[in-house]
Amino acid sequence: MGRLEGKVALVTGGRGGIGRAICARFEAEGAAVYAADLSEAGSLDAAGGASRFLRLDVTREDEAIAALARVRDEHGKLDILVNAAGIEIEKTIEETTLDEWNRSFAVNVTGTFLTSKHALPLMRKAAEGGSSASIINFGSYDGFIADPGLAAYCATKGAVHALTRAMACDHGPEGIRVNAICPGYIDTPMLQSFFTGEGSGAGGKSIGELQQAVRDVHPMRTYGTPEDIANLVNWLASDEARYASGQLWVLDGGLSAQVQQMKI
Numbered sequence: 001m002g003r004l005e006g007k008v009a010l011v012t013g014g015r016g017g018i019g020r021a022i023c024a025r026f027e028a029e030g031a032a033v034y035a036a037d038l039s040e041a042g043s044l045d046a047a048g049g050a051s052r053f054l055r056l057d058v059t060r061e062d063e064a065i066a067a068l069a070r071v072r073d074e075h076g077k078l079d080i081l082v083n084a085a086g087i088e089i090e091k092t093i094e095e096t097t098l099d100e101w102n103r104s105f106a107v108n109v110t111g112t113f114l115t116s117k118h119a120l121p122l123m124r125k126a127a128e129g130g131s132s133a134s135i136i137n138f139g140s141y142d143g144f145i146a147d148p149g150l151a152a153y154c155a156t157k158g159a160v161h162a163l164t165r166a167m168a169c170d171h172g173p174e175g176i177r178v179n180a181i182c183p184g185y186i187d188t189p190m191l192q193s194f195f196t197g198e199g200s201g202a203g204g205k206s207i208g209e210l211q212q213a214v215r216d217v218h219p220m221r222t223y224g225t226p227e228d229i230a231n232l233v234n235w236l237a238s239d240e241a242r243y244a245s246g247q248l249w250v251l252d253g254g255l256s257a258q259v260q261q262m263k264i
């Protein structure tokens with residue numbers, strides 16, 4: 001029997017690189033899963049994935065209300081919410097337009113707020129039976145330390161970290177645990193666009209060379225896969241994690257533990 005048998009889960013950004021791996025893992029563990037995203041294809045070229053697609057633009061309150069109403073009508077509760085929808089603008093603050101700044105906060109921060117806000121009544125229902133409900137937000141190691149040329153992104157992830165702690169304090173007494181996962185470099189379309197984007201400092205290097213350079217700065221000499229993230233999300237979603245709340249779980253191959261090495 002799967003670890004999440006009988007549980008209902010909704011994953012925003014559920015058709016993205018990390019979101020798809022989380023949905024697949026939740027399905028394998030026996031949960032009923034909604035993959036909520038802007039489109040069936042999400043950030044990947046092809047539509048698909050095991051779980052039910054639910055159209056949701058996380059920046060729109062009417063869509064959040066409608067998505068959660070469908071979950072209520074079909075299941076009457078929500079045990080697990082993963083707020084994985086996110087965007088990354090690769091610019092310094094001077095290069096960032098006000099629209100780009102606002103869009104970054106709208107998706108990464110307001111989206112987490114709105115989906116969680118409208119999920120809470122259904123999560124209280126899930127927690128009534130005695131097992132805890134679990135919200136898992138997506139921060140980043142960029143919420144603690146900065147990559148150059150990612151100013152708005154870093155600011156949004158710092159905000160998600162603070163929001164995670166606040167939500168955990170407010171809703172712990174109702175049996176709702178709230179944590180954030182803070183990934184390092186994970187191999188998804190977001191990372192690919194970081195390699196090729198304006199802020200990457202690619203400077204004529206091939207993607208292969210950039211990927212090797214990134215591997216070399218990690219103590220583990222590799223970057224992560226969406227499945228690495230899904231493993232931790234799966235534990236945080238499960239009843240085994242009943243005492244885990246209000247924490248920022250860094251998963252980065254040791255990257256943020258290491259002082260930058262001099263090249264001599």
Ligand SMILES: NC(=O)c1ccc[n+]([C@@H]2O[C@H](COP(=O)([O-])OP(=O)(O)OC[C@H]3O[C@@H](n4cnc5c(N)ncnc54)[C@H](O)[C@@H]3O)[C@@H](O)[C@H]2O)c1
Pocket residue numbers: 012013014015016017018019036037038039041042043044056057058059083084085086087107111138139140141182183184185186187188189190191
């Ligand atoms: N990949 C990494 O290296 C990395 C590192 C740290 C944190 N993260 C975080 O992990 C999460 C998932 O990232 P990923 O790498 O899978 O990225 P991704 O680009 O592959 O997937 C993001 C998904 O979010 C969806 N999305 C964007 N705007 C949306 C909106 N308004 N409403 C609903 N969905 C929307 C996209 O369609 C896409 O499917 C993000 O929050 C990201 O910031 C990723």
